[in-house]
Amino acid sequence: MFARILLSLTFLMATLPCSSQDVIYDEAKVPTYTLPDPLRFEDGTLVTTPADWGKRRAELLGLFEDHVYGKTPIARPEGMRFEPRTKITDFLDGKATLEEIRIHFGKGEGGPYLDLLLIKPNRIPEGGAPTFLALNFAGNHTLHPSTEITLSTSWMRSGADDIEQGLVDDDRATEKARGSRVSRWPVEKLIDAGTALASFYYGDIDPDFDDGFENGIHTIFGKPKPDEWGSIGAWAWGASRAMDYLETDEAIDQKRVAIFGHSRLGKTALWAGAQDERFALVISNNSGCGGAALSRRHFGERVARINTAFPHWFADTFVQYNENEAALPVDQHQLIALIAPRMAYVASAVEDEWADPKGEFLAAKHAGPVYEVLGKKGVGVDDQPGLNSPVGNSVRYHVRTGKHDVTDYDWEQYIRAIKVL
Ligand code: GCU
Numbered sequence: 329m330f331a332r333i334l335l336s337l338t339f340l341m342a343t344l345p346c347s348s349q350d351v352i353y354d355e356a357k358v359p360t361y362t363l364p365d366p367l368r369f370e371d372g373t374l375v376t377t378p379a380d381w382g383k384r385r386a387e388l389l390g391l392f393e394d395h396v397y398g399k400t401p402i403a404r405p406e407g408m409r410f411e412p413r414t415k416i417t418d419f420l421d422g423k424a425t426l427e428e429i430r431i432h433f434g435k436g437e438g439g440p441y442l443d444l445l446l447i448k449p450n451r452i453p454e455g456g457a458p459t460f461l462a463l464n465f466a467g468n469h470t471l472h473p474s475t476e477i478t479l480s481t482s483w484m485r486s487g488a489d490d491i492e493q494g495l496v497d498d499d500r501a502t503e504k505a506r507g508s509r510v511s512r513w514p515v516e517k518l519i520d521a522g523t524a525l526a527s528f529y530y531g532d533i534d535p536d537f538d539d540g541f542e543n544g545i546h547t548i549f550g551k552p553k554p555d556e557w558g559s560i561g562a563w564a565w566g567a568s569r570a571m572d573y574l575e576t577d578e579a580i581d582q583k584r585v586a587i588f589g590h591s592r593l594g595k596t597a598l599w600a601g602a603q604d605e606r607f608a609l610v611i612s613n614n615s616g617c618g619g620a621a622l623s624r625r626h627f628g629e630r631v632a633r634i635n636t637a638f639p640h641w642f643a644d645t646f647v648q649y650n651e652n653e654a655a656l657p658v659d660q661h662q663l664i665a666l667i668a669p670r671m672a673y674v675a676s677a678v679e680d681e682w683a684d685p686k687g688e689f690l691a692a693k694h695a696g697p698v699y700e701v702l703g704k705k706g707v708g709v710d711d712q713p714g715l716n717s718p719v720g721n722s723v724r725y726h727v728r729t730g731k732h733d734v735t736d737y738d739w740e741q742y743i744r745a746i747k748v749l
Contacts, residue, residue, distance in 0.1 A: 352627050353681050361624035364658060366665040366698050374611040378702050381668075388666060389602065389657045395617070397599050398557040398643030400565050402549055402719075405433050410573050416476050417450070424449055424519045428468075428478055431569055434548045442532045443468060443478060444570050447515060448524040448579050456581035458746045459524040461570055461607075463563060466490075466501075466508065467529045469651040472515050473507030483535040483543070512590070512734040521743045526574060530593060533566035534559045554644035560618070561643070563593065564600035568676040571606050584608055584749045588742065590734045591683075592641065596617035602666035608749050609671040611742055614681025614732050618642065620674045621662055622691050623653040631656075660687075661694035663721065668695065669702040673724045678715060680732040686712055692725045696715050699723060718744075 331500060334714035352358065367375040367384065370391075377386045393399045427446040434440060438717050445468040449457055464471060467480035480501050483625040490496040495505040518525050530536065534544035545562055552558070557565070567587055574580045586609035591678030594615025601610030612620045617629035618641065632650035635642065649656050664672050674692040676685035696706025705721035713719045718726040718741050728737050 351629075351633075355627075355686070358625050358627055361622075361654065363622070363624065363661060364584075364656075366695065367701065370563050370657075375698075375701060379487035381701055382708055383697065385666060388658065388662055392599075392602065392663060392666070393643075394555055394645060395649070396642055396646050397561045397564075397659055398552060398555055398604065398645070400561055401552070401556050402565070404569065404572055405548075407686075408433055408569065408572070409434055410576065414476060414478070419447065419474070419476070420516055420519055422450065423516075426474070426476060426509070429573055431573055433545055433569070440532070440545045440547060442528050442566055442569060443480070444526060444528050444573055445471065445477060446524065446526045446574075446577070447519065449519045449522055451522070452579045453522060453581075456584075457522060457524040458581055458584035458586070458749065459526055459574060459580045460518065460586050460742065460746070461567060461574065462525065462527045462588040463530050463567060463596055464509070464513075464527050465530065465590070465593065466495075466503065467499065468527055469506050470495075470509040471507075471513040471525075471527060472510065475506065477506070478625075479503065479506070480529050480531070481530045482529060484531065485536060514736055514739050517736065517739065519600075520744070521747075523743060523746060524580060528566065528570055528572060530563045530566070530596070534562040534592045536592075536640075538665075539639075541640070552643075556643065558642045558644075559638075559640050560592070560596050560599055563596040564603065567596070567600040568604045568606075571604065575606070580605070584746055586611055586742065586746050588613065590614055591616070591732065592638075595641075598663050600632075601672070602663055603668070605670070607670065609673065609742075609746055610667045611673045611675070611745075612688075613675050613734050613738055614677055614680050614683050615674075616680070618660075619683075619688075620660055620664065620691050621684040621687035623649070623656060625684060625687045625690070626653065626660055627687050628682045629684075633717075659691070661691040664695035666693055669696045669704045669722065671722050671724070671745060671749060673720075673742060675725070675738055675741070676727040677730050677732055678727055679730060683732065685727050689713075689725055689727065692720070692723050695723055 411430040416426040419426040487497040586605040588611040590613040594612040706723040707720045
């Protein structure tokens, strides 16, 4: 019990934006900084052609592995297999088909595995449906109230609120949790737009607490070395394994699969999209520090704070940049640049200062030169646009009214983006 209270308290402290004086929420206190040039090789030479970019891309990916997220030690594991488990063809009054596929990573039945929820329109356009692959925070069963969706038995974060509402009992989900996150998942809207939604619970891959990597997929791949993946790297790897499954489904348009994540899962979506070029659109919703926000601005959450509150998210090597962001060989605009020439969508919420909306815009903007070398256009504006005024081309950006969240407004923009791919 005591351990549980301690865990909840630690979580609460880690999640609540900190109000101490060292958090900068004032533009005048942002230090002057120089961003590393995405087009300049480490030896000082410049990228001028798409072919040069291929080499620089590899170099930059290596820098993000070595200094931020850690190396991904394994690609697709040998013996990984897909087990179809549920298929309901008359979901949403016959408009959609709901499937569940268990992706087994180890040999046995017991796990680790990832449960992929897949909801597809029944009217599939020629070439397949554009598809959002989304990581979720609270289990597949929270996306829709349907009792056809398997109730997750993985570890669940038991925040005080969730316990109070009866959504989580100790650290497992309860029946009551079904559909508890519908506000973030406009399933019917997506189906009506002709898009499919694939989603999995991030806790299937790696439970989100600092236990020295004793659980999730680490039970079969072992404890990471200091320069290997933390949880963000592991979650991103899970997204690629889900993509491995999507590739086997003819109803999915392989050229139009978007990876989507909110907040810590937005950081994950960016890292997944940077590494895995099968994602045609990469969506970062309010991802903030270690996601789309520039680290060198020091605005809102900073590297030291994130490494202290969430020591398991990044590679151990990232702690050397605590209070020392200027020494980072990369900054987050370069992570977005790694997505080029594919489409990147960075979305902010104006009240989400902890995630530094302006820093998110600037990172999106400063990825632009790489897109230009590849014949594409970036955000296309110099200044952060006004509220609810999306901008951009191959790099898109909006800042909407409201708080740190995923709203219908956000999804409407993502549907528009996936449709122009
Ligand atoms: C905390 C954390 C953020 C993160 C967020 C979330 O606020 O400091 O970096 O994005 O949790 O994932 O909900």
